[in-house]
Amino acid sequence: MDLLLILTYTAICIAIFKIFRIPLNKWTVPTAILGGVFIVGALILLMNYNHPYTPFAKEYFVSVPINPAVRGVVTSVEVKPNVPVKEGDVLFRIDPTPFRAVVKQKQAALLSAEQEVPQLEATWQSSVANVDRATADRDRTKSAYARYAKGKIKGGPNSPFTELELDDKRQLYLASEAQLTMSLAEELKSRLAFLSNIDGVNTKVAEIQGQLDKALFDLKMTVVRAPSDGMVTQMALRPGIVAVPMPLRSLMSFIPDEERYFAGAFWQNSLLRLKEGDEAEVILDAAPGQVFTGKVARVLPAMAEGELQSTGALISSQHLMQRGRVIVLIELDDNAIRNNFPAGVAGQAAVYTHYFSHVAIMRKVLLRMQGWLNYLFH
Structure with missing residues (x-):
């Protein structure tokens, strides 16, 4: 320029x-x-x-990699490339047969677990009755042993109760005491099994319910839908491909229908004048003679040339030699670029500050002359 x-x-x-x-x-x-x-x-x-100017400007957009949440064979691809779709529209389907089988298994297991809950209650009630019976038996044998022992002491050598009879009563009492302890343990075990709940639901039932929910979720994920309004482009997905939930290998790229910014790389000394809200103009290589107006939306607060990450490797001095430029986001006034040009078009940008505004006219003239040159050069 x-x-x-x-x-x-x-x-x-x-x-x-x-x-x-x-x-x-x-x-x-x-x-x-x-x-x-x-x-x-x-x-x-x-x-x-x-009034800084940059020959390095480009429209940037975010693409969403579409990865399946489950593994399976793609049975149908219902989205058409480069055709806008709405949020929730079906992109492609994965064979749901194995996931339906898992859902049926979990539904059967859940029904069985729900039927076990009354059985656990019946077992607990039975163990409570066993405790009552063992308690009564213990009390009876204890009373008999006490009566024999008292009669033995009172009768002395002339007691009608022999040592053998007294020992039998004592052994019966100890056996009933042990039986009561075992019944109490069984009652505690069955009570804990019956009263083991999460939010009022038996733990086993809750566990299988969680497995069923996971199976239903996996079945639902066999239908992959659009995450938002947008479109799919450069699609190579075909039926028969095995879809694998790997984040590094997406099946298609989805371009959301959202606001885009035009980014320009300005010299660092331009920061002395650049401010958010300044008037800006953009020309495109694809649109000779056209000028698009806008304003500075954001001066990015970080530069990649100064980024450091903990990797265990030493930083080379060549890293310090990379000066870099400041990235400025420009918000255009209308959707002319978005509606008439493919996403990612490149061009040039100029920003007009309120300092020496009369000089800005010259910058505008030169920018338009540069735009006319796009008829000849690219």
Whole structure:
């Protein structure tokens, strides 16, 4: 663009020399050259400093890699490439047969588990009855043993109860005590099994219900739908391909129908004047002679050239030699670029600040001249 300004000045000088028939001598030619150096140099400095320009600008968009959540054979592809779709529209389907089988298995297991809950309750009630019976038996044998022991002590050598009978009663009492302990343990076990709940649901039932929910989710994921409004482009997916849920190998790229920004890479010293909300203009290589207006939406707060990550490797000094440019996002006023050109078109951009606004006219003229050159060059 600076070359355009120099050529314009040269053309004006030639026209003045021709129209006014100024002679070419040692005074007029150096004067025109030196005047051009000062005038053009001052204009270029003022223009580049206060109204920055970049030849590196491009529209950026985000694509969504479509990866299946389950593994299976693709049975049908229902989306057409480069045709807009709505959120929730079917993109492709995976064979649901194995997932339906798993759902049936889990449904049967859930029904069986739900039927086991009354059985657990009955087992618990039975163990409670066993505890009551063991308690009564323990009390009976304990009373008999106490009566024999008391009679043995009271009768002395003349007691009608022999040592053998007393020992039998004691052994019966100890056996009933052990039986009561075992019944209590069984009652505790059956009670814990019956009362083991999560949010009021038996744990086994809840576990199988979770497995059924997972199986139903997997079955639902056999139908892959559009995550938002948008379209699929450059699609190579065909029926018969085995879909694998691998994030590094997507089956198709989905372009959401969302707001896009035009990004330009400006010199770092442009930050002295660039501010959010400044007027901006964009020209495209694909649209010679057209100028698209907008404003600065955002000056990105970080530059990739200064990024460091913990990798265990030393940083080369060459990394410090990469100066980099500041990325500025430009929000265009209308959807002319979005509606008439493919996503990702490249061009050039200029930003006009409120400093030396009269110089901005020259920048606008030069930008349009550069746009006209796109008829010839690319």
